[in-house]
Amino acid sequence: MSLLSVVDLAVARGGLRTVEGVSFTVDAGAALILRGPNGIGKTTLLRCLAGLQPPLEGRVIAAPDSIAYAAHADGLKTMLSVAENLRFWARVFDRDEIDAALEAMNLRDLAERPAGALSAGQKRRLGLARLLVTGRPVWLLDEPTVSLDADSVALFAAVIRGHLAAGGAAVMATHIELALPEAAILDLGGYRARPRAAGLRPAGFNEAFA
Numbered sequence: 001m002s003l004l005s006v007v008d009l010a011v012a013r014g015g016l017r018t019v020e021g022v023s024f025t026v027d028a029g030a031a032l033i034l035r036g037p038n039g040i041g042k043t044t045l046l047r048c049l050a051g052l053q054p055p056l057e058g059r060v061i062a063a064p065d066s067i068a069y070a071a072h073a074d075g076l077k078t079m080l081s082v083a084e085n086l087r088f089w090a091r092v093f094d095r096d097e098i099d100a101a102l103e104a105m106n107l108r109d110l111a112e113r114p115a116g117a118l119s120a121g122q123k124r125r126l127g128l129a130r131l132l133v134t135g136r137p138v139w140l141l142d143e144p145t146v147s148l149d150a151d152s153v154a155l156f157a158a159v160i161r162g163h164l165a166a167g168g169a170a171v172m173a174t175h176i177e178l179a180l181p182e183a184a185i186l187d188l189g190g191y192r193a194r195p196r197a198a199g200l201r202p203a204g205f206n207e208a209f210a
């Protein structure tokens with residue numbers, strides 16, 4: 001069963017097309033890794049999949065409320081504890097269970113620590129734990145392993161595997177080897193947009209008369 005389909009997608013950032021003609025499907029239980037050089041548009045594509053910006057062309061097909069996005073920034077509330085951050089985030093998604101997320105990302109001993117007093121890798125673990133409390137099947141992750149040590153990368157890979165085994169799916173942008181050999185790889189380098197403006201202006205718009 002397909003949880004996410006992308007059809008002939010083109011996206012733009014800062015008024016410029018980044019990638020175009022991107023199509024793929026991610027089934028339940030499957031992971032897709034987005035690769036490509038810096039600036040090709042991996043983050044831009046993820047933002048579009050997450051609904052944070054519209055596509056220039058093409059379609060993103062997913063069930064309503066099925067997607068959870070872990071952006072490059074962890075988006076933590078620094079004055080709240082680890083547990084409070086997770087409870088807050090769970091409530092945003094109308095849920096209240098956080099124990100499994102604390103356990104999975106090895107955060108139990110840090111549960112009462114203010115998020116602002118965590119190390120970079122610990123913050124990243126908390127950022128990833130936020131996905132677990134959403135209960136959503138499709139995870140989008142931007143550079144999920146930045147700042148993680150080898151043990152935490154392995155922890156992360158185990159969490160992704162558990163999510164896939166439970167029928168979820170994941171799309172991840174990363175330059176790092178994730179120890180997930182079963183994941184499919186899509187290199188966006190082959191979808192670089194031909195240089196031209198994003199085409200965001202209305203049809204008939206003529207710059208000479210603007």
Ligand SMILES: Nc1ncnc2c1ncn2[C@@H]1O[C@H](COP(=O)(O)OP(=O)(O)OP(=O)(O)O)[C@@H](O)[C@H]1O
Nearest residue numbers: 013014018036037038039040041042043044045173
């Ligand atoms: N906030 C922004 N405003 C305008 N342009 C941006 C912004 N963020 C990124 N861009 C540009 O959009 C293009 C795509 O950037 P994007 O962050 O999607 O690439 P990426 O493949 O994720 O790169 P990286 O591997 O470095 O994370 C780049 O040319 C970048 O310079």
